[in-house]
Amino acid sequence: xxxxxxxxxxxxxxxxxxxxxxxxxxxxxxxxxxxxxxxxxxxxxxxxxxxxxxxxxxxxxxxxxxxxxxxxxxxxxxxxxxxxxxxxxxxxxxxxxxxxxxxxxxxxxxxxxxxxxxxxxxxxxxxxxxxxxxxxxxxxxxxxxxxxxxxxxxxxxxxxxxxxxxxxxxxxxxxxxxxxxxxxxxxxxxxxxxxxxxxxxxxxxxxxxxxxxxxxxxxxxxxxxxxxxxxxxxxxxxxxxxxxxx
Numbered sequence: 129x130x131x132x133x134x135x136x137x138x139x140x141x142x143x144x145x146x147x148x149x150x151x152x153x154x155x156x157x158x159x160x161x162x163x164x165x166x167x168x169x170x171x172x173x174x175x176x177x178x179x180x181x182x183x184x185x186x187x188x189x190x191x192x193x194x195x196x197x198x199x200x201x202x203x204x205x206x207x208x209x210x211x212x213x214x215x216x217x218x219x220x221x222x223x224x225x226x227x228x229x230x231x232x233x234x235x236x237x238x239x240x241x242x243x244x245x246x247x248x249x250x251x252x253x254x255x256x257x258x259x260x261x262x263x264x265x266x267x268x269x270x271x272x273x274x275x276x277x278x279x280x281x282x283x284x285x286x287x288x289x290x291x292x293x294x295x296x297x298x299x300x301x302x303x304x305x306x307x308x309x310x311x312x313x314x315x316x317x318x319x320x321x322x323x324x325x326x327x328x329x330x331x332x333x334x335x336x337x338x339x340x341x342x343x344x345x346x347x348x349x350x351x352x353x354x355x356x357x358x359x360x361x362x363x364x365x366x367x368x369x370x371x372x373x374x
Contacts, residue, residue: 240367257356301325
């Protein structure tokens with residue numbers, strides 16, 4: 129273990145503004161956070177809270193600040209304990225245990241539509257995270273589970289509905305052939321989400337990621353391994369912007 133630097137600066141303790149009430153102090157994010165409340169004005173959507181590893185009081189403080197600023201809040205990778213605390217503080221919130229997401233109000237609905245396809249039941253949690261994210265963005269979501277390429281007839285049956293979407297998210301592990309198979313039927317952007325599902329040679333999703341990156345369909349873009357949030361967010365952005373410009 130490296131020796132501690134004796135000259136390193138000590139982080140300052142959290143200090144409430146002069147005259148702040150206890151309730152005001154509770155609503156402030158913890159000292160280690162720097163909440164970007166201007167992101168909604170710059171980018172169209174507020175900051176999303178990645179819950180994994182964050183203490184529950186910190187998550188609560190961040191969400192309180194977002195809500196106080198009139199912004200919808202989404203917490204991903206939430207623990208059950210953090211979700212319970214958020215539901216107690218915000219009775220209108222929605223918690224989806226499989227997705228590990230908490231939505232505290234959603235964006236205004238638009239005419240956009242996103243399709244989400246998962247290859248197998250072991251991909252369900254990642255696909256659910258994509259679904260919750262797209263729904264939080266205010267777009268309609270068509271969700272199709274367990275349509276992997278081992279049974280190609282299952283994909284054929286959902287293609288007509290997928291063709292109505294503004295963007296599609298494909299969630300798959302193993303060799304991730306589903307992304308190219310789906311894209312070959314569609315003319316919209318396809319966001320491919322590799323999962324860490326698979327036996328040893330799958331290398332925790334690296335093979336799936338490589339397959340999605342190396343696929344021959346020109347309109348497929350791959351995101352990070354198990355990043356259902358990123359796939360759902362990208363597809364939701366496409367859907368919303370398409371109808372905003374219509």
